[in-house]
Amino acid sequence: MAKSNEQSQKGVILEGKIECPYCLRSTLIQPAADYRPIYVNCTVCGKRFIAERIQSGIEALKVEDASCFSDPDRREIEMGMGDEE
Numbered sequence: 001m002a003k004s005n006e007q008s009q010k011g012v013i014l015e016g017k018i019e020c021p022y023c024l025r026s027t028l029i030q031p032a033a034d035y036r037p038i039y040v041n042c043t044v045c046g047k048r049f050i051a052e053r054i055q056s057g058i059e060a061l062k063v064e065d066a067s068c069f070s071d072p073d074r075r076e077i078e079m080g081m082g083d084e085e
């Protein structure tokens with residue numbers, strides 16, 4: 001009866017709730033498997049913000065407040081060569 005449930009995929013992240021920095025309502029996001037910041041579209045106000053995984057959870061940033069390391073687009077440019085993991 002031992003059905004092999006290989007659920008041990010690395011970096012499985014469940015959906016999480018996060019507070020939208022614009023309308024302050026919680027919205028559901030699916031964080032990236034690694035600590036990469038991602039863009040999230042708020043399901044309440046429709047604005048786009050950045051969700052970044054931190055050690056204690058997930059942090060929401062307004063796009064205009066994000067540093068270049070938290071902005072998924074700019075980060076790729078800035079980090080293009082030296083990805084430190």
Ligand SMILES: [Zn+2]
Nearest residue numbers: 020023042045
């Ligand atoms: Zn919102």
